[in-house]
Amino acid sequence: MRTANRLRYALGGLGVLMIGTGAWLVASEPDPAGVLLWLAGALVLHDGVLAPVVLAVGLLLVGRRYRGVLRAALVAAGSLVLVTLPLLVRPGEPPNPSALPLPYGRNLTIVLVVVAVGAGVSILVRRRRDAPQRDGEDG
Template structure:
């Protein structure tokens, strides 16, 4: 409870600092700030939350033992994609300067996402195989019925 209170108070202080700083800025364009805040609100509540709720609904079909791994993979893939997609699409790349964004970001983004998917698959498959092997061992160790 103390941690939550401390975080709320800290967040309020940071917001107050930002508002005071914005109001005392001579170059502040209130229309631009309001447009930006509206875009962030729409982007978060309409686009991002709809995507999160859709993925969450899809995750209910995943077996319960795999849900934590799949949930972690989905969050990781979303974060990596949000950061890497602008580079993969080439935003900011200048045609006359080869040193700007010189790496194959699209290929690398796909490689990272495949590593995340492969790790998730292993996290779901390996425990299942271990449980089956342990159950088979227990079954083979049982004495046959009718024997003393």
């Protein structure tokens, strides 16, 4: 058997083992239906909202001069929002008072502004670098 086939079978077996572990953990939950509902909601949100938005933004960036900078800024901003969103939309007080000691909404806004400003500065620096140099003549 070739090494690639061995690796493929090993990874496939590991995947089946992980699926089994996940199913066992869901079944051992006090409310497995709630977990499955949450997973279904996450799937619908990803495939119905997030993926089409990412594809649409990608189509809007086609042919843009500084699309690499824009993509990097959008990936950073999207990742920050996805990490922070569960903390922002969770209803009620956290079970652990130290879980949310800071104003996450304000801090997320500040970090998103920093990402936008960083992308803007990067684009301005690249424009200035790429601009044709004048030799000082006033025409």
